Amino acid sequence: MTQTTLPPTKKTAPVSAPEGTVTDRSRGERRLGWMLAGPAFLVMLAVTAYPIAQAIYESLFSYRLTDPANREFIGLGNYGVILTDPLWWQSLGVTALITFITVVVELVLGFALAMVMAKALSSIRPVVRAAILIPYAVITVVSAYAWQFAFDINSGFVNSWFTWIPGVSADTDWFGDWGTSIFVICLAEIWKTTPFISLLLLAGLAQVPEVLQEAAKVDGATWWQRLRKVTLPNMKAAIMVALLFRTLDAFRIFDSIFVMTAGANGTESVSFLAYRQTISRLEIGLGSAVSVLLFISVVLIAFVFIKGFKIDLAQARGEG
Template sequence: MTTTVATPAARRAATSDRAVAENRLGLRLVAPAVIVMLIVTAWPMIQALYLSLFRYRLTTPDDKEFVFLGNYGTILTDGLFWKDTLNTVLIMLVTVAVELVIGFVFAMVMHRVVFARGVMRTSILIPYGIITVVSAFAWQFTFSLNNGWVNSWFAWLPGIADNTNWFGDHWPAMFAIMVSEIWKTTPFMSLLLLAGLSQVSEDMIEAAQVDGATWWQRLWRVILPNMRAAIMVAVLFRALDAFRIFDNIFVMTRGAQNTESSSFLTYRQVIEQFQLGLGSALSVLLFLTVLLLAFLIVKLFRVDLAQARGE
């Protein structure tokens, strides 16, 4: 009897055919949703790009002037734009980093707990189910000088007193905004990490434990490397969402004490000052920045999706 052994080239060809077939199936499945999204979003995007080329204010519609890239030059040479961008980047970096750590702890708890698992998972996910505006109002009340409980509960900490005005200076206000954002969106991060944690083979963890690996060694050498794809998705989604932060700032400070974000600056230009040209240019720059951010995150993690699927 003759035994046929598949060569590495044959195995690669079979894997390649399977990947091509899965890609085609995936394209067919997402095509309807992509078409609907393009129909809904294409026109506003084209309109924003078109308006960004004009000096156009809604209160004087007849005074519309084509300036080509003039609005972009005005924005990129304005110190306020860069200051708001720095605020946005800072909020994104701090909140995503803290959420990644706390979310992973929550994911580990939800994955390992046996008793009352459903109650535990529901309790952790409650903040994410609350409307952002409602949670922002709640945290504004929490940090309030007259009615909030933060000052009375944490007056024993250095820098906090009964009369601490959290919204009276830049850094305390930024801290309050970040806390509200972290509390609201950490459950989302933990949910994504829980999905990745469930894909880690228990046999690999047990084998490492048998070989004498400590808990930290199992975490760094086995669990986290096998969760790289899930971590990338979690960081990507949260970073893009955090970079567009608006609700918390609008409710808690309305941009006072130099707490404006890029999205809030766009809102002020369009809604408050009726500058459709500048506002459209800001929205285009924000869109391009989000695309660049997504590209950098994907490149940073260098995740091989085919390998992550076990191919």
């Protein structure tokens, strides 16, 4: 049995449409379009393009906020300092690790939850959906504190409830080691953002044509075969979009680490590094350079996803 997807529908243009010329009407529509979208476009430029440009500009200076007199142009010097520092590579590694673990686990869990939501009786579906969505509605800092309190050696309940698990005792200091800290941080992230992935996947599930499922059933395909050969191939676009969004999101992790370990035990992420240089040390130049590198990393991830996996964002939105 091969993978089964429906042939893409072709966009149909009216036969009478003249080719290549722009009519007055379409020109007018285009102008109206710009007038409607223009203000939003300007606001976008003001709130995204301008700060990005400023960060890039300032990353070329040695500039401390409390010492503006000694501001000095040093070209790419800040980038040299960062890229030759093991701390940068360690933070990048930690960030990549957390991103990988959380995204993989969330994808599997999120898919299972999406199936539950899709298959739930229509009478309880809204309740199930709301219940699954609650963690996503919780503010990240609040969720981070909740998980920190749960695992805290003094106030937490985890150490007394889970002593039956080997390695967990009343004296387990979760935030005292690298491995256990990363574990709790990942757990908090997974709990919080799995609903996001499952929602995106639910939308993808709804796009799988029922006729294909029925055809496969008639052919005698088992549940597992239908999942692998019919459901997943038809959802590829939705899965890739969910992965892309979550990966970009996970790569910027900050709140949980800030609350739980404050970067101790080598748990510092790239965002945290940028925060420490810019806000704590007031080294605007160095901090901007870290931010720019973070931005480049995120752009690279998006590029790899979109080109490498050939995601068609328009198709995932149902415009294809």
